Amino acid sequence: xxxxxxxxxxxxxxxxxxxxxxxxxxxxxxxxxxxxxxxxxxxxxxxxxxxxxxxxxxxxxxxxxxxxxxxxxxxxxxxxxxxxxxxxxxxxxxxxxxxxxxxxxxxxxxxxxxxxxxxxxxxxxxxxxxxxxxxxxxxxxxxxxxxxxxxxxxxxxxxxxxxxxxxxxxxxxxxxxxxxxxxxxxxxxxxxxxxxxxxxxxxxxxxxxxxxxxxxxxxxxxxxxxxxxxxxxxxxxxxxxxxxxxxxxxxxxxxxxxxxxxxxxxxxxxxxxxxxxxxxxxxxxxxxxxxxx
Amino acid sequence: xxxxxxxxxxxxxxxxxxxxxxxxxxxxxxxxxxxxxxxxxxxxxxxxxxxxxxxxxxxxxxxxxxxxxxxxxxxxxxxxxxxxxxxxxxxxxxxxxxxxxxxxxxxxxxxxxxxxxxxxxxxxxxxxxxxxxxxxxxxxxxxxxxxxxxxxxxxxxxxxxxxxxxxxxxxxxxxxxxxxxxxxxxxxxxxxxxxxxxxxxxxxxxxxxxxxxxxxxxxxxxxxxxxxxxxxxxxxxxxxxxxxxxxxxxxxxxxxxxxxxxxxxxxxxxxxxxxxxxxxxxxxxxxxxxxxxxxxxxxxxxxxxxxxxxxxxxxxxxxxxxxxxxxxxxx
Numbered sequence: 001x002x003x004x005x006x007x008x009x010x011x012x013x014x015x016x017x018x019x020x021x022x023x024x025x026x027x028x029x030x031x032x033x034x035x036x037x038x039x040x041x042x043x044x045x046x047x048x049x050x051x052x053x054x055x056x057x058x059x060x061x062x063x064x065x066x067x068x069x070x071x072x073x074x075x076x077x078x079x080x081x082x083x084x085x086x087x088x089x090x091x092x093x094x095x096x097x098x099x100x101x102x103x104x105x106x107x108x109x110x111x112x113x114x115x116x117x118x119x120x121x122x123x124x125x126x127x128x129x130x131x132x133x134x135x136x137x138x139x140x141x142x143x144x145x146x147x148x149x150x151x152x153x154x155x156x157x158x159x160x161x162x163x164x165x166x167x168x169x170x171x172x173x174x175x176x177x178x179x180x181x182x183x184x185x186x187x188x189x190x191x192x193x194x195x196x197x198x199x200x201x202x203x204x205x206x207x208x209x210x211x212x213x214x215x216x217x218x219x220x221x222x223x224x225x226x227x228x229x230x231x232x233x234x235x236x237x238x239x240x241x242x243x244x245x246x247x248x249x250x251x252x253x254x255x256x257x258x259x260x261x262x263x264x265x266x267x268x269x270x271x272x273x274x275x276x277x278x279x280x281x282x283x284x285x286x287x288x289x290x291x292x293x
Numbered sequence: 294x295x296x297x298x299x300x301x302x303x304x305x306x307x308x309x310x311x312x313x314x315x316x317x318x319x320x321x322x323x324x325x326x327x328x329x330x331x332x333x334x335x336x337x338x339x340x341x342x343x344x345x346x347x348x349x350x351x352x353x354x355x356x357x358x359x360x361x362x363x364x365x366x367x368x369x370x371x372x373x374x375x376x377x378x379x380x381x382x383x384x385x386x387x388x389x390x391x392x393x394x395x396x397x398x399x400x401x402x403x404x405x406x407x408x409x410x411x412x413x414x415x416x417x418x419x420x421x422x423x424x425x426x427x428x429x430x431x432x433x434x435x436x437x438x439x440x441x442x443x444x445x446x447x448x449x450x451x452x453x454x455x456x457x458x459x460x461x462x463x464x465x466x467x468x469x470x471x472x473x474x475x476x477x478x479x480x481x482x483x484x485x486x487x488x489x490x491x492x493x494x495x496x497x498x499x500x501x502x503x504x505x506x507x508x509x510x511x512x513x514x515x516x517x518x519x520x521x522x523x524x525x526x527x528x529x530x531x532x533x534x535x536x537x538x539x540x541x542x543x544x545x546x547x548x549x550x551x552x553x554x555x556x557x558x559x560x561x562x563x564x565x566x567x568x569x570x571x572x573x574x575x576x577x578x579x580x581x582x583x584x585x586x587x588x589x590x591x592x593x594x595x596x597x598x599x600x601x602x603x604x605x606x607x608x609x610x611x612x613x614x615x616x617x618x619x620x621x622x623x624x
Contacts, residue, residue, distance in 0.1 A: 227420075273421035276414070
């Protein structure tokens, strides 16, 4: 029993890192553009396929292809912004959130259908030579590929934090997310900030996708399930707050994983939903959120 | 999301509602064509589902992205009871009752969230319920073989028609009742509604429960009509999407909009070549995006403008729905 619980704690932390990484991109787009992209999970799915095909066709290791996938989805994100979300960001804030939700909801269906058409509905996983390897710490098994996921998530969070707090671009980004009109008045190119923030968000989803196709599995329909977890994490951390996202992700992973020991894996999503409702009822602005968020 | 039917006179819109309903009813009474009957039944089920979403989204202004949860629940309960030997009427009543209770239970926490949080909450609900339904009921559900050999369209047809008429009747009643007016006040300005003594939570709750129960009713028509399907299919996000698409194409907040939208969607889908497969979804997804961005009032508003223009060209209104209001352009 102790071993089971310890193992659940370990896998909860590992999957929680993924939740955090996915939520990071979602929160970035929401924080800066005030655009809630529920097709975030579909961007993850596309990133996962990119890594998968790079591995199967050219034998490129997913960790090597990750920068390429990042870049490719960054460009794809720019395209999505230019052709779609740019029009949403022209409306006032209330309409903007609602319309972005509706539009990305349509996008979910479009990207899913396209993925079924071009990649078939089969479930796929990248199996490398090290896929089955694992560390054993006492009674607990830690699969290498999943640990790598956690490491990448933490690294991405730290890089993003550095980018936001230490660079000139980060300052422009924070200014825009607080008040775009005043940011524009001080000379910030708001459109460019929006475009780059959205592209970064898409690229973050894509590297999460690479890790999912390595440590878990991908299929055209996985998107919404991961989006669900990311949304819960974002709300846990407080809408509009970037800090504490990975912590909130790990927290969700732990709760789910431990609850699965009691209830069985079938009710994982119900536990997540319950947690979401309870937290929102008692802390409407999340753990780390400010009241105005 | 103000009611855009104001462009159209009430007489015109009632005629349009009667026209669509009459057309659907006539097809079933006249035609023996199985393809046409199937299409009509599907249109009526979707029309009912869309109208039920419209009560919550269009009248009360709460954009739910988890409507399929209630459609699926209604389908599940009806199917289990009916295939288990319970009479259809009883099974459907039970389905609506259970859906209503579920809506109250979920509604208490979820309706306290406003705007975006409500949409996120319902999306989370829909996805969680869909995945869990797939975990719990992985096997396919089929009607017994002897029932299939002489499948009769008459009963499903009248059930679907009854469900649609019930939904439209409830919508019509709500639209002109005091409760319905309260819902619309909450939609247009929640703070102002509260200030004038409207209990916003109660009104949202009533809208939520009525909307969910009617979605459950539509689900039971689907369960009765369908030959075989995976139980979690009825919980699929596709149903929510189709309801939203149909409402937005037709015109949100109107009675006739969801009906127009359902006919447009089903006929459109039927006319598209089946060979294109997934591209159908892609096309409708893109259409949805375009409608949300460019014509937030849908077909009803467009038609209303046309009617207004031909009748009184000098008083053509330029007022837009709030969804259409554009903020300051970025510099």
